[in-house]
Amino acid sequence: MSDRPMPRLSVLxxxxxxxxxxxxxAIRDTLELAHHCDALGYQRFWLSEHHGLPTIVGSAPEILMAAVAARTQHIRIGSAxxxxxxxxxxKVAEQFRVLEALAPGRIxxxxxRAPGGDVRTAQALNPHATGSAEEFPQQVRDLQAxxxxxxxxxxxxxxxGPHAPELWILGSSDYGAQLAAHFGLPYAFAYFFSDGQGVEQALDLYRTRYQPSERHPVPQATVCVWxxxxxxxxxxLHHALSRERWRVDRQRGVFGPLQAPDVVAAQGFTPADWPTVDAMRRxxxxxxxxxVADKLRALAAELALDELVIxxxxxxPAVRRHSYALLAREFGLAPA
Incomplete structure (x- = not known):
């Protein structure tokens, strides 16, 4: 039995x-979920940025964060x-300093570094950018300052003001882990992108190469799990059919809104689909x-983590809120 304390839980x-x-x-449902998880005692509520996708429609996390700040009192609010x-x-530093003024000590x-969408959309977002991904380390250095x-x-x-946003590096490869270690910043690995492939190596690189910073004298890592x-x-298993259908369709380049599990169950999967579905379920x-709580605790112990992002x-939406409530109970979160 591990002597590590029960990991904290956060939300993406x-x-x-x-x-x-x-x-x-979907945007309004995000606000309802933030209010719900704030009351349940979750540590953080993070929001993703995607562009040009008909499934993941959160395209402006900095704006949504301001709305979440107005609806919550305790939970930290962040971009992921x-x-x-x-x-x-x-400009990003100014935006997040404004957010810090709205929710002091919670940002x-x-x-x-990823585009969060296809190449054409990325060019439309910043038509004057050339080699912008290569400039990412310098951007991080400037943002940190x-x-x-x-x-x-x-x-x-x-x-x-008296508080400053806490800067995190996000990634799903060794690159982000090494960059976070170099700058002495917290690091979050996107475990759910590839069902954890590469997580051990990324976390090992991050911890062994970590250079302490004034704000973060020791490494601080987490992983985001679906x-x-x-x-x-x-x-x-029935409700998970919706995401399984989406993952199968995504491999074919087909994107759309999340389908109801009853519809997915009625349609079924083809023989060609089952290898993908079986791999996901394992x-x-x-x-x-x-x-689920036992599996999450085992993962946290295996990776030596004191926090998981779910x-x-x-x-x-009620099924999703209920899932977070059940896990809050299993992990003994203190209601706000």
Whole structure:
């Protein structure tokens, strides 16, 4: 039995569009979920940035964060993340300093290098960018300075205040892990992107190469896992059909809103689909609450983590909220 304390739990929300509902409803559901998880005692509520996708419609996390700040009192609020090559580091620093003024001591600034969409969309977001991904380390250096120092390069990022956003590096490869280690920043690995492939190597690189910074003298790592808990294993497996259908379709280049599990069950999967579905189910954190919690605790112990970020998709918002409530109970979170 591990002597490590029970890991803290956080949330990643992606504002997933649902069949039978408009895309804007997904944004409002995000706000409801943030309020719900704040009351349950979750540590953080992170919001993703994607562009040009009909499934994941959260395209402006910095705006949504302001709305979440107005609806919550305790939970930390963050981006997971701002796709930094699309933007000027100074503007991002100013945006997050404004957010810090709205929710003092509660703002996380997670940044990533990926475009968060296809190449054409990335060019439309920043038509004047050339080699912007290669400039990512310098952007991170500038952002780290503008969010922690009064002045950098002769420029002040306003508004100033007693608190500063906490900068995180997000990634799903060794690159982000090494960059976070170099700058002495917290690191979050996107475990759910590839069902954990490469996570051990990334975390090992991050920890062994970590260079302490003033704000973060020791490495601070987490992983983001997709999980779904229900009152029974059968219920959880049924609701997970929605995401399984989406993953199968994504491999074919087909994107759309999340389908209802009853529809997916009625249509079934083809023989060609089953290898993908079976591979997902072997690694899935899906089932009754106690079962899912045991798997999550085992993962945290295996990776020596004291925090996990949970991402959950379900066609019914109430099912998603119930899953987070069940896991909060299993992990002994203290209600706000």
């Amino acid at each position: 929300d992606q504002s997933v569009s649902l069949s039978g509902a408009s895309e804007d409803a 993340g701002v796709m930094l090559p699309h933007y000027a580091a100074l 996380d600034l997670g940044v990533g 503008w969010t922690s120092l009064p002045r950098h390069r002769g420029i002040t990022a306003h508004p100033q 999980a779904l808990a229900a009152d029974s294993t059968e219920q959880a 690694k899935a954190f899906v089932g009754a609450a106690a079962q 991402n959950t998709w379900a066609h019914q």
